[in-house]
Amino acid sequence: MTKQKMNNARRSPFAAILVILAGLLISGGGYAVASSAVTSSTTAQTSQEAIDAGKKLFLANCASCHGSNAEGGNMGPSLIGVGAASVDFQVGTGRMPGQASGPQMMKKPVQFTEEQTAQLAAYVASLAPGPSIPSEEWVGEAALAKGDTTHGGELFRINCAMCHNAVGAGGALTEGKFAPRLEGVEAKHIYEAMVIGPQNMPVFNDANLTPEDKRDIISYLKYVEANPSAGGEELGGLGPVAEGLFVWIFVLGGIVVITIWLGAKSN
Amino acid sequence: MSNATATAKKKGGFLAGTANYLDERVGVAGILKEFGRKVFPDHWSFMLGEVALYSFLVLLLSGTFLTFWFQPSMVPVIYEGSYAPLKGAEMSIAYASTLDISFEIRGGLLFRQVHHWSALLFVAAAGLHMLRVFFTGAFRKPREINWVVGFVLFVLGMAGGFTGYSLPDDLLSGNGLRIIDGMIKGIPYIGAYTSSLLFGGEFPGEAIVARLYSLHIMIVPALILVFVAVHLFMVVIHKHTHYAGPGKRDDNVVGYPLMPVYVAKAGGFFFIVFGVIMLIAATFTINPIWAYGAYDPSPVSAGTQPDWYIGWLDGALRLAPTHLEFMIGDFTLSMNILIPLVVGVLFLVVVALYPFIEAWVTGDKREHHVLDRPRNTPVRTGIGAAGVTFYAVLWAGASTDLIATHFQVSLNHVLTSMQILLIVGPIAAYMITKRACLSLMRKDREIALHGRETGRVVRLPHGEYIEVHEPMDEYELYKLVGYKAYQPMLARPNAKGVITLRSRIRAVLSRFYFEDRVVPPTKGEIEAAHDHGKELH
Numbered sequence: 001m002t003k004q005k006m007n008n009a010r011r012s013p014f015a016a017i018l019v020i021l022a023g024l025l026i027s028g029g030g031y032a033v034a035s036s037a038v039t040s041s042t043t044a045q046t047s048q049e050a051i052d053a054g055k056k057l058f059l060a061n062c063a064s065c066h067g068s069n070a071e072g073g074n075m076g077p078s079l080i081g082v083g084a085a086s087v088d089f090q091v092g093t094g095r096m097p098g099q100a101s102g103p104q105m106m107k108k109p110v111q112f113t114e115e116q117t118a119q120l121a122a123y124v125a126s127l128a129p130g131p132s133i134p135s136e137e138w139v140g141e142a143a144l145a146k147g148d149t150t151h152g153g154e155l156f157r158i159n160c161a162m163c164h165n166a167v168g169a170g171g172a173l174t175e176g177k178f179a180p181r182l183e184g185v186e187a188k189h190i191y192e193a194m195v196i197g198p199q200n201m202p203v204f205n206d207a208n209l210t211p212e213d214k215r216d217i218i219s220y221l222k223y224v225e226a227n228p229s230a231g232g233e234e235l236g237g238l239g240p241v242a243e244g245l246f247v248w249i250f251v252l253g254g255i256v257v258i259t260i261w262l263g264a265k266s267n
Numbered sequence: 268m269s270n271a272t273a274t275a276k277k278k279g280g281f282l283a284g285t286a287n288y289l290d291e292r293v294g295v296a297g298i299l300k301e302f303g304r305k306v307f308p309d310h311w312s313f314m315l316g317e318v319a320l321y322s323f324l325v326l327l328l329s330g331t332f333l334t335f336w337f338q339p340s341m342v343p344v345i346y347e348g349s350y351a352p353l354k355g356a357e358m359s360i361a362y363a364s365t366l367d368i369s370f371e372i373r374g375g376l377l378f379r380q381v382h383h384w385s386a387l388l389f390v391a392a393a394g395l396h397m398l399r400v401f402f403t404g405a406f407r408k409p410r411e412i413n414w415v416v417g418f419v420l421f422v423l424g425m426a427g428g429f430t431g432y433s434l435p436d437d438l439l440s441g442n443g444l445r446i447i448d449g450m451i452k453g454i455p456y457i458g459a460y461t462s463s464l465l466f467g468g469e470f471p472g473e474a475i476v477a478r479l480y481s482l483h484i485m486i487v488p489a490l491i492l493v494f495v496a497v498h499l500f501m502v503v504i505h506k507h508t509h510y511a512g513p514g515k516r517d518d519n520v521v522g523y524p525l526m527p528v529y530v531a532k533a534g535g536f537f538f539i540v541f542g543v544i545m546l547i548a549a550t551f552t553i554n555p556i557w558a559y560g561a562y563d564p565s566p567v568s569a570g571t572q573p574d575w576y577i578g579w580l581d582g583a584l585r586l587a588p589t590h591l592e593f594m595i596g597d598f599t600l601s602m603n604i605l606i607p608l609v610v611g612v613l614f615l616v617v618v619a620l621y622p623f624i625e626a627w628v629t630g631d632k633r634e635h636h637v638l639d640r641p642r643n644t645p646v647r648t649g650i651g652a653a654g655v656t657f658y659a660v661l662w663a664g665a666s667t668d669l670i671a672t673h674f675q676v677s678l679n680h681v682l683t684s685m686q687i688l689l690i691v692g693p694i695a696a697y698m699i700t701k702r703a704c705l706s707l708m709r710k711d712r713e714i715a716l717h718g719r720e721t722g723r724v725v726r727l728p729h730g731e732y733i734e735v736h737e738p739m740d741e742y743e744l745y746k747l748v749g750y751k752a753y754q755p756m757l758a759r760p761n762a763k764g765v766i767t768l769r770s771r772i773r774a775v776l777s778r779f780y781f782e783d784r785v786v787p788p789t790k791g792e793i794e795a796a797h798d799h800g801k802e803l804h
Binding site for chain 2: 248
């Protein structure tokens with residue numbers, strides 16, 4: 001092989017395609033290996049039976065927007081490679097199947113049974129590797145009890161509070177989008193949301209927040225949820241706005257009623 | 268002399284003896300006699316200022332309790348208290364001591380909440396009191412200066428509240444301070460120096476909590492006390508105003524004496540206000556600083572709002588149009604900060620000076636001790652409604668994000684609507700209120716002349732149907748006709764025969780105030796109408 005030949009080969013029209021293909025293979029394969037290594041265990045059903053059942057459910061309930069092979073379309077994104085975690089989050093919180101298009105898919109009563117959700121997840125996971133549903137090791141009650149709430153609280157304030165509010169009461173985003181309230185959200189759904197970054201939420205991958213970090217954040221949220229304010233009724237955790245309205249309407253309003261009562265006696 | 272005292276002692280026992288002892292030494296009897304015979308008219312709206320005064324007393328008491336434990340230091344410590352989700356976290360001593368007040372000190376959390384709720388109530392009651400004074404024209408001569416004193420008290424209330432809000436050094440208050448820092452830095456030229464001076468270097472520094480603490484527990488409350496004293500002293504000098512009624516004139520006060528009626532009433536009312544505050548503080552969380560975490564300049568939480576009385580300034584910042592900043596030489600003029608600042612200051616100046624503006628326009632130099640019914644001064648009431656609307660839109664502007672999430676509308680739409688509402692709202696409020704006042708006056712005139720409709724329809728012998736109108740009694744009539752309808756002044760030439768620009772402006776403003784009016788019926792008209800009514804019956 002002479003130098004000349006090498007140069008010729010490099011200039012061949014196929015060279016660019018080959019290089020891109022190789023690059024894609026390495027990065028895609030690497031990503032698949034990495035993500036399957038990071039999200040190791042898959043607890044959901046992965047049997048062929050479940051995948052087939054999931055596909056049927058998919059065709060009946062999801063394909064009109066996401067395409068009959070989950071390849072996506074004008075109405076919905078491709079689901080190839082979104083992983084079981086994404087399905088479990090979107091379907092498990094009732095956001096999917098979507099009810100109406102709008103700035104954001106709304107949470108609503110869950111449309112599928114747990115088994116059906118798992119089947120859908122198995123089907124979507126079978127299309128291409130993607131983040132899987134977190135195991136009990138991170139979101140189980142025993143795991144959450146071990147979590148460091150101080151660390152979790154700090155991480156929450158740094159990473160989450162700017163949208164979800166310092167006490168997780170939720171907050172507004174642009175054009176009608178919003179970060180939802182976190183009270184009452186299941187631990188695994190919080191974990192999944194961090195991994196997949198649904199809708200407007202950014203992805204917090206394991207290099208950004210390790211599984212321990214994620215667990216700590218959830219531990220913190222669950223601690224706050226389980227221990228209501230020491231100061232009494234919380235007024236929705238909305239801070240000074242709720243407090244101001246309360247003082248004007250109920251406190252000052254109540255006192256004005258009393259003044260009217262006091263003034264009326266002699267009139 | 269001594270004999271007389273001895274006999275008095277025998278007669279009256281311990282109480283009279285003590286009274287006599289004091290009287291002979293400091294002349295208490297004279298003071299009490301004079302002060303105790305002060306007459307105070309009875310109306311619920313006259314008690315709003317009292318509410319503010321009583322919440323201030325509660326503030327002083329609860330605040331003193333808090334100073335026993337609060338440590339205004341920004342030195343970092345590791346928290347080892349009992350609130351689990353912060354155990355082992357690094358924080359300032361100020362924040363740690365506030366947590367200790369909340370979780371370790373007996374009654375600490377209750378008193379923190381008493382202090383904060385009464386602060387909110389103090390400014391709210393003062394604000395409502397100001398509105399009452401405005402809408403009833405109680406600021407007119409001779410009370411213009413007392414209006415300004417009250418206005419200063421309201422601003423001091425805001426200052427006291429804000430300095431206190433920033434003390435715990437939690438995330439929420441730190442975010443609030445950061446906004447103040449940004450606003451100060453937005454002032455051209457002096458901004459950066461002022462900020463550096465205030466914070467002792469770059470924000471947040473290690474000095475600000477201690478400095479705010481000095482302001483919060485000494486300077487501001489001392490000023491409030493002084494101004495409260497002046498305010499009350501002037502109330503004593505001017506005597507209280509009263510609403511129109513039989514025997515109530517501009518040169519008297521009709522009501523009960525302070526001793527014993529009002530001392531008992533006001534004392535009881537203090538305990539009612541105190542009780543309401545305690546009840547609320549014991550049952551409703553306010554400012555749960557433990558939930559916000561220690562201040563750290565990097566995280567900014569969604570839904571960061573100031574306490575309500577600073578809300579209108581926060582709203583002004585949010586509603587200010589963006590992208591208007593420009594540069595002159597090396598100085599950036601950040602209009603999205605300067606516009607809210609200028610608008611806010613102008614608004615306050617107009618509020619403070621309104622009594623003088625109105626006095627100049629109307630040229631009214633007489634003393635007024637009988638209050639106006641708001642409907643009888645349509646333009647003033649309209650201006651007040653416009654002011655309230657303007658303030659309310661700015662105030663609501665501070666919670667655009669909460670409005671967006673709670674009513675499921677777009678944040679951008681909420682902002683744009685409020686920007687429009689800020690301009691259109693006050694104009695609409697002025698026009699609607701003025702028209703409503705004029706209509707109410709026409710209705711009053713109608714009722715004064717023909718009595719109240721009873722809804723009883725009778726058939727007269729000749730077949731005609733009429734509705735029976737019930738004539739008003741003397742007391743009620745006073746309310747309806749006890750006002751004057753002023754005519755607009757014309758621009759007149761002065762001694763030199765020249766119509767000055769000043770008098771032209773005044774004429775225009777006078778027309779604006781008094782062009783539309785409803786003249787109250789005269790005695791003759793009322794009698795004539797009554798006779799007419801009797802004929803019919």
